[in-house]
Amino acid sequence: MTTSVRVPRPASVPRTELHVDPRFLPLADRFFAMYRQPQHGGGALTAYFRGEKVLDIWAGWADRDRRWDRDTMALSFSTGKGVASTVVHRLAERRLIDYDAPVARYWPEFGAAGKDDITVRDLLTHRAGLHKVRGLMRSPLDLLEYDAVVQALAATRADPRRLRGPGYHAVTYGWLVAELIARVTGKPFVQVVHDEIAGPLGVDDFWYQVPGHHRPRIAKLFPHINPAGLNWELTSNVLSLVGPTRGLAEAAMPQGFDVLVRNPAVHDAVMPGWNGVFSARALARMYGAIANGGKIDGRRFLRKSTIAQMSEVQTRDRDYVLGIRPHWSLGYHRPLLATTREQPRNAIGHYGVGGSGAYADLDSGLSLGFVTNRLGSSLTALGDLRLARLGVEAQAIVRNGK
Numbered sequence: 001m002t003t004s005v006r007v008p009r010p011a012s013v014p015r016t017e018l019h020v021d022p023r024f025l026p027l028a029d030r031f032f033a034m035y036r037q038p039q040h041g042g043g044a045l046t047a048y049f050r051g052e053k054v055l056d057i058w059a060g061w062a063d064r065d066r067r068w069d070r071d072t073m074a075l076s077f078s079t080g081k082g083v084a085s086t087v088v089h090r091l092a093e094r095r096l097i098d099y100d101a102p103v104a105r106y107w108p109e110f111g112a113a114g115k116d117d118i119t120v121r122d123l124l125t126h127r128a129g130l131h132k133v134r135g136l137m138r139s140p141l142d143l144l145e146y147d148a149v150v151q152a153l154a155a156t157r158a159d160p161r162r163l164r165g166p167g168y169h170a171v172t173y174g175w176l177v178a179e180l181i182a183r184v185t186g187k188p189f190v191q192v193v194h195d196e197i198a199g200p201l202g203v204d205d206f207w208y209q210v211p212g213h214h215r216p217r218i219a220k221l222f223p224h225i226n227p228a229g230l231n232w233e234l235t236s237n238v239l240s241l242v243g244p245t246r247g248l249a250e251a252a253m254p255q256g257f258d259v260l261v262r263n264p265a266v267h268d269a270v271m272p273g274w275n276g277v278f279s280a281r282a283l284a285r286m287y288g289a290i291a292n293g294g295k296i297d298g299r300r301f302l303r304k305s306t307i308a309q310m311s312e313v314q315t316r317d318r319d320y321v322l323g324i325r326p327h328w329s330l331g332y333h334r335p336l337l338a339t340t341r342e343q344p345r346n347a348i349g350h351y352g353v354g355g356s357g358a359y360a361d362l363d364s365g366l367s368l369g370f371v372t373n374r375l376g377s378s379l380t381a382l383g384d385l386r387l388a389r390l391g392v393e394a395q396a397i398v399r400n401g402k
Contacts, residue, residue, distance in 0.1 A: 085331025
């Protein structure tokens with residue numbers, strides 16, 4: 001039985017009632033231990049188990065003079081790719097999108113420069129060959145111009161390496177998926193996110209353009225995303241010249257990006273590959289529905305057959321951007337847990353650079369949503385180890401029947 005209980009907590013946690021199923025107290029303890037001092041920042045963690053919310057907690061600081069509270073949200077980088085992908089599957093379920101149709105069927109301009117045979121399935125598995133954001137636009141601020149960016153992507157020739165395997169579209173993925181969705185529905189992407197995700201789930205906190213009255217809720221990110229504290233421009237230039245790291249620089253390190261992520265104008269723009277702002281509660285609820293066979297609170301969100309399709313691994317090839325084998329499914333990767341034991345075999349989600357992320361374990365019925373403002377490793381494209389460690393604790397609770 002799930003109850004809301006008052007649990008022992010460090011001084012960093014506001015005195016308020018937190019939603020905790022007693023079975024998940026060890027997971028809560030591990031989470032609270034991460035946010036003991038202001039320099040640790042803050043975060044929130046929500047879990048669903050078999051369609052029931054079993055954990056909803058938060059701790060730490062949203063800013064130097066502001067505690068993290070129930071309504072705090074965070075910029076969550078690539079975590080938003082999973083949300084955007086889920087929109088595609090909602091549309092595919094109604095046969096508005098065919099995974100094996102050319103993207104150009106829905107977005108005719110996309111077929112330029114020999115891309116007429118690239119399919120929706122290719123797009124969702126990072127095999128479109130359009131990973132390059134570095135040099136795509138003249139200046140960093142041009143990346144804020146959605147129409148200009150999607151026009152540039154449509155005119156770009158695909159990288160031939162796509163024929164040998166995936167190449168993580170670290171930043172461009174969001175624009176490509178958003179424009180596909182807009183062309184299919186005839187509506188702005190952000191409106192479709194509301195109609196297909198926020199509305200059906202009954203929670204608003206899925207933002208790519210953040211309304212002005214919600215912006216005070218956004219936690220301040222720190223420190224800078226500069227790799228290992230090095231100068232962004234110098235580091236990205238060097239990496240772009242070295243064979244093994246060239247793809248990463250091309251896909252994830254456009255000029256001036258370290259400054260752009262701190263520009264409030266990013267909340268006016270639509271850049272779904274990285275600028276999504278979410279609460280842990282919203283993320284866990286979406287993945288909670290997926291983990292629970294597509295239902296939440298007795299309402300159908302996705303069919304089981306759709307979940308089976310979207311979670312099937314599409315490629316086991318080495319990713320030429322990341323240098324690893326992420327085992328991409330249709331818009332998601334398998335969650336990574338910080339354990340030498342067996343990783344979840346039937347799970348999907350998306351982590352974001354810096355630490356935020358969310359996932360659904362389809363076998364156990366568990367979902368986790370985690371957001372934070374204290375950025376971890378900026379070189380770890382699929383997130384740092386905090387969610388991976390929390391996932392180990394959560395899986396142990398489920399496995400041991402606590």
